[in-house]
Amino acid sequence: MIGFDNLLKSVSLAIAYAYATSASPFPNNVKYATHHVREVGKGLQIESFYPPSTYETFGVGIEHPLAKRDNPDLEESAIAFVGSRLGISKSTITFKSGFIGETARHAFVKQSHDGVPFANAVANIAFNHENRVIAFGTSFVKLTSIAPSQPSIPIADAITKAEELIDGKYNDHPPSLEFLVLQDGSAVLTHVIQIQNDKTGTWVEAFIDAHTGQLHSITDFVNKFSYLVLPITSEVPTEGFQVLDNPQDTLASPFGWHSDGTTSTTTTAGNNVIASKGAPTPQSGPGEFIYPWDPTAPPTSQGNVNAAVVNAFYVVNTVHDFSYRYGFTESAFNFQANNFGNGGRANDRVIVSVQNAAGTNNADFATPPDGQSGSMRVSSQLFLWTFTSPPRDGALENDILVHENTHGITNRMTGGGTGRCLQTTEAGGMGEGWSDAMAEWTEHKSSDVPDYVMGQFVTNNPAGIRTHPYSTSPTVNPLRYSSIATLNEVHDIGEVWANMLHNVYAALVGAHGFSTTARTNPGGTEGNIVFLHLFIDALALQPCNPTLPAARDAWIQADANRYGGANACLLWQAFASRGLGVGAASHRDSTTVPDGC
Template sequence: MIFNKFFASVFLAVVYASTTLAAPWPVSSKHATHRTRHISRDLQIETFHPESTYETFGAGIDHPLSKRDNPSLEDSTVAFVGSKLGIDHSKINFKAGYSAESAKYAYVKQFHDGVPFANAVANVAFNHDNKVVAFGSSFVTPSSIPDSKPSISVESAISTAEKALSGTYNQFPATIEYLAKEDGSVALTHVVQIRNEGAGTWYEAFVDAHSGDLVSVTDFVAKASYRVLPIQKEILTQGFEVVTDPQDTTASPNGWHNDGTASTDTSGNNVISSIGSTTTSESASGLVFEYTQNPSAAPTTSANKNAAVTNNFYIVNSVHDITYRYGFTEAAFNFQNDNFGNGGADGDRVTVSVQDSAGTDNADFSTPADGQSGHMRMFLWDETSPERDGALENDIVVHENTHGVTNRMTGGGTGRCLQTTEAGGMGEGWSDAFAEWTEHSDNTVPDYVMGQYVINDPAGIRTHPYSTSKTTNPLTYASIATLNEVHDIGEVWANILHNVYAALVAASGFDADAPTTPSSTAGNAVYLHLFIDALPLQPCNPTLPTARDAWIQADVNRYGGANSCTLWNAFASRGLGQNAKNHVDDSTVPDGC
């Protein structure tokens, strides 16, 4: 079973391929800026992402337009970034922004000669007093920069990318962008999307527009009445139930089965869930999806397939509605076909392939930019007889879906900003942490185990349960120094967040209605608000310390810092104190805590 746990931990490839950093660099030294992508047996690419600087400002600081009446978010952002970095406004381009309950968020790119930089970006957050409360930047000062007019055609670049990545150009419009390189130089690149649906790959390829070489990639893949496993339950042995009208019409105003046209199958505005890419579960009687799963029969029997598709449809919609209530809205780049005029790009509901035939013992979620559908693949697990279906283990479905939330909300909806080893690992941690959040039912915080049903092992697929006990789970911030695989790094972050959750619930209690009552002051509602609020605050490719700072700032923005000491003490208890850096533990907390 040790092999089974290792196998599952490595290959539950929910967003990213396994990663190994090459010598001669120490394992931890490149976590914040690099990621080695193993494309094939013959090709691996070490991607580079300029290190982000990040500052938070508590109650906020003024910006150059502070004394104007109602300056626009765009003008305020460009003025602040230009002033802060000492660069001309012509080198800054506003990309996206939106106003939420506790703050306003804006995202910009560095430009040269009218061409954007793909990996030199910045984000600014303003409170509703028009003061800057957070700033992250990976802008660069190039040592050299090539001509902005390509020497090779986009057709040639597509051919190169298709051959190298064993896929096909998906017709998403190609762009010309600069790419900052590790040596301080810059490449002009054609940026094209290459996809191989059969292999489950989806890359954004950066082909040097002068040399024709493939120089980098973004990997988008992060490996009415219904009879379902309610979202508060983890595994099907806890019992299916019939739930009636579970949709939250605040988040899904037309319900779950209407994207402008009513349906009687497992498709709607937020998600379409099907076996493979073809067969949805069709209701024979209105909207009654009550299929009885038979655990003794193969998952591929008709009733079991319908049960799996129905459960998946229910869980993905439930995650949509919960996260919508807490800030993952249309303007914040969520997944919907119809955005009802509320901002963001339409036409990108999640597509789900249940019992996908491309693999086993696995699951993944692809997150392209806002306006392109997120894609989830759920596989069968073959470590038992009969096989077990990952779509029937709620924590796995929620984990997958959460990758879409964190990838969209970090960096302004680009899908590009959790690409380094450390940031990718944190993506895994957030996904485990939100899966855990959905399953709490009272103010107790027991140890939490991921993935126990699919491998039939109560120890699950992680190396340790998530726990407040250092005996049960000894992982701390410093553990990352010896880790180089994203799921292993994710365990560190998820366990820290487990301790943050426990501290907030101990301080402020638990509200069973929190999924639909974001106004609750209970600890579990506070936790989820800070979880979601911190995502747009943090910089592109965050580290654990910058993500921690975003949580602290999120608490200032929403709660006036009322939970500051609770948060600091929880973070510090696992090594992420004020002076933690370079994967060395620190237990320091601010004076007064």
């Protein structure tokens, strides 16, 4: 057993990676971009500090050291560019992952020392298909000191201490050894261990000092939220259930929703998703999953449980299929048991737990790294909502299900499949905003863009669960970039970002029209298609733990990559209308747009 002398109940963690050697390399004036306070275990508070990323986009692209080669290797090109751009040895750069998308090749690398990677000293590079660099984000660091790279505390002792502090159990995922930089610029060596507690819904990585045994940091894989299943374009049960025949998209799910290509099931279990309350729901008849919902019966009645499980299975599979069409594929770190040889790591289908007993009036989605699988590992927990009598089931409100699944997309695609790169308060807030925006995208049926309200059914409240409807009207929704200066909670910050994206969506549809086949035909030019392409493309372009300005820049670059910048002024005007114009920084508004716009 390892000892902790005078361990404070509130542990302050600092991951400060800087290109400076001062005692406090990073300013703390805008903490949302670098910090996140979380409570784990039995009241233990961790204030996490993440290195601020620098981020550059390059329009049509710039050359890199291997640009003259024919067909240069992605790994070699990325390492050569980072080494040249930052003036560091290639021996200190480790390739983590990469994939080739429709408009760009993406590489994700880590800083390393003595062959040991740094946890948050990461970089992402995007190359266009003309072999030019179009985007670069980095949180690489210089250090004041660094711990020895050989641990003095055994991994077994570190696991015991992590279990004790987090109040959970080691989940057998292989631990790793990684450096972690503290706010004073020093780097500690840590054992990185995954801890879970199914009763409380906890799933974290613990960073235990490999020399002192101190808990320095956590990565929280669980994104929690309250959302409200039915045809994907519907939001609430009162819009009516429908019997849908063969809704799977066989491009994204080539063996359908009940087979991984080897094993077939007759339950709500397949290659992309397993949905259950205790056990997957079986077919109600040959090839049928038809369980009518009875609004007069409690949600825990068997018929209503089955209806909820089937609905959840349908929605999560549908999100898998349309996001696949837009780029969230196997090589881009999606969720599948069998990846069919298409890259990425397999054995990580989404596990949906309906009416989960871990809580009420909420839902959550845990996103560990690409390739992790098993019970409660890639999971969405859907709770009962107790604002009404009888309670209402979150698995019967589509916006809840879509919102939760979008956490999986954004956490996987930002940072190259690690699940670690939306951990600051501001980045976590954008995670909530992206999830709301995706839920809204699925429910549009025409070019009309009315105000959008989240969470009406489970609360039995037409105002929903947000402070304002999402709206193009500043009277209906006054939230702006500067609003974040007075906010300190991820869902509140998420409302700011989601409302900006509502305005971007409205502008694109107003300019380019609406496609009713967008979910299965991403090749059109209509505004809702353009929106989702930019949504997905920008995730892989942006840096680890992005700020709103960085995410905005990634959208602008995504448009340059895919559409030659045709929508640049429209995007700038939409963002600037809510304070995120040229010069917006540190939660101070700017309504300026580039010259020519």
